[in-house]
Amino acid sequence: MNYLTIAIVSSALLCSTSGVALAQNQSFVFGQETESEGFSFGSSEIDTMDVGEQDAQSPKHWKFNTEVDFGAGYLPYEEANVDVSTHARITPELTWRGDNRFSAKFSGEIAHFSELGSRDSNDVQVLYQDNYVRYTDDNLKLTAGPQKIIWGSTDEIKPTDRIGAQNFSQGIIRDYADRQLAVPAVRGEYVKDGFKFDGVGVFKHRNAELAEEDSMWSFINRNNGRVLGVPNTPEFASIVQQATIDEESYGFGGGGARISKKTSLMDGAVTLQRVRQTTPFYDINPQISAAVEAGSFTPTTLSSLSGATATIINPWTWVMGGDVSIPIGASIFRGEVAWLSDVPVHSQSFRRRDANNIQAVAGVEFYPGDTDFRVIVQSVANVLYGVDNMLEQDEQYSLNGSFENPFLHGDLVASLDYGLGINEHDVYINPKLSYRGIDNHDLYVEGHFFDGSDVTVGGFYEDNSQVRVGWSYEFGKSFDLPKMPVKQAYTPKRKYTPKGKYVDTYVPVPER
Amino acid sequence: MIYRVFIQSKLFLSERSSMQLHKNILVIGSVIALGLTSFSALSWADEKGRALAQAVYDRPDGDDNVTQFKMVLVREGSQPKERIFYTYAKEFPNNVVKSLVRFTVPVVVENTGMLTVSQSDGTNDQWLYLPAFQSIRRIAGERKGGRFVSSDVYFEDLQDRKVNQDTHTYLGKEKYDGVLCDKLESIPTDPSNSSYTKKITWVHPETLIPVRVDFYRGKDTPMKRQIVKRIDNVQGFWTVMETKIEDLETGHETHLRAEKVKYDVGVPDSLFSQNVLQTPSKEIPYRP
Known part of the structure; x- marks a missing residue:
């Protein structure tokens, strides 16, 4: 492009993009709405680039999207009893946008998981996701039907996000957004004077989606008799190994409200919710607890029980909390805190007790050296109180976050997600290298490494690295x-004959 | 009147009078505005330079502006990557400029949106809408050195630099592509407020648009170059329609073209709201 070609329509000295150099004293006409008026410098290159076919996204009424995802993992630890795990997932999605204020979305997820080794496991899941109808006007949005709802501002751990349910079919190795499940609900969002009022009613509770019991990602491990979050004791282990488990199902799932405000200084929100907890609690049969308290518990106690050994329950809880996001320079600080009532825990005799729970997350997102290298560091506190001598860990403090750096203009992305216990040995590290050199494709290799004490996530899944x-x-x-x-x-036209008979003919009505 | 658009994370303008706002560039939204943007803040070392800069700055560009952009990223040995996005921009009272960017291609970023409010003090407030979360996330508005959607455009390139943020030296006239241009050198007064150590700009005298900008980062040779490929008159406003930014160290290129441009569309104030940010269908009627 060594020539400045100047198109000057008005003077008829038109030079297109052919590269004709004009003298600097060419005259120009400004302000005329002549399509070809303008200046070209060299020739256009963008037209010659083959970027493949892309949907130009003209505003059509229907859109069909699908994501397919395949993966396979190798597990080096013999204790996992699994050598190879695979997943195949397809998530079709159909959206409709009407000419008026209505729209709709229909989506689902079909997945297959397999684990091969000394203990095989196979599972096929067909899940509904967003399937809603939505009305939108300038300040109001009403949505009815199963929908994903994510509240809060922090990453990966969101204390105030209690309305939606999560999919734990692969434990926590999927990202937070990918784990979300739609819940059947009616939601209204109203914006006024910079405030947003968000109200949700869940008309059918949805439990978290759990891995099959024989999967390495199950919250319960019958091989060693452990349950996620509960310390390993011989008595408890013997119960778990022989347990029969029921699961409660529920109707109305409660609801919540969130009021948020976005300002130049900060964004903030407060929320109040009355919902069923979506993560499972294993409620041990009271007959077992009574036997333990009487000192008469033996493994044979389990065979004489009436009812299941344990029941998965999702009790009601009150949630009060809030979150903030505060930008300072090129960094942004985020914080979120929630108080929860009636959080079930186990007593030393495995009875259910209801504790109070405070969860708080504070963190910062920044870019060291003002480059594309992104760092997120969060500190997390999870405190249970109101119950003495609970089995569960009553205080957990940890760090979590991520490092992410793109290379080759985003064709390669290296990242590291982490979670590290502070007061308890608990480690989760997820390094990942992705190749995204072709639009819409993501080819990746990653590691998931778990380690920790009995009561922690890292400890519970430590064989699943x-x-x-x-x-x-x-x-x-x-x-x-x-x-x-x-x-x-057509307009009927009846014609009578002289003999009193008639014939009907039909004349097309002219189009208006 | 609007002034510029920005792209993903920044738009900017600020601290200027309405007259000043008129100044450059119409196109908000993108790198196209880039060149203009970076130029708009030039502080000329002499009166002649200042007058020229003021003239550039005062160029009118309508009450609002909607543009569809096509961006192609080219890296040797890799398939070109295409991004298509719309930008909406409008000036509000008290020198506040609001803009909205919505990506439509590729599919993995479809409907991702960014709302930017450029305050009169030059700071930017930004919110990102991520379809996967179906929620809005506040992000830092003052990044400078990061790349906008993996392109050769840095966030700083999309921001408004104030006149006094650089020391400018008029280097005289020099031919660029056969046309005699005004040449300027701009060095940040505070090295920490820029990811560049120096910029040299060739200004097309008739349209007052920078047709070439060389970016330096410590070395004697430029690390990046932006050149304008085409300028059109759209509805009476000179508009940069196509530009190329090349990383001179890696050879990576970013091509940006305004596919459709429309001024004075009459976009409502409510378009620049969190409600619309997370409801992409509401902006479709205003697309060119």
């Missing part, structure tokens, strides 16, 4: 349905 490779691809297509042919309207 693994290296995974995977590929995901997302595609979409916009379209309009073919217009239905307009039914031709």
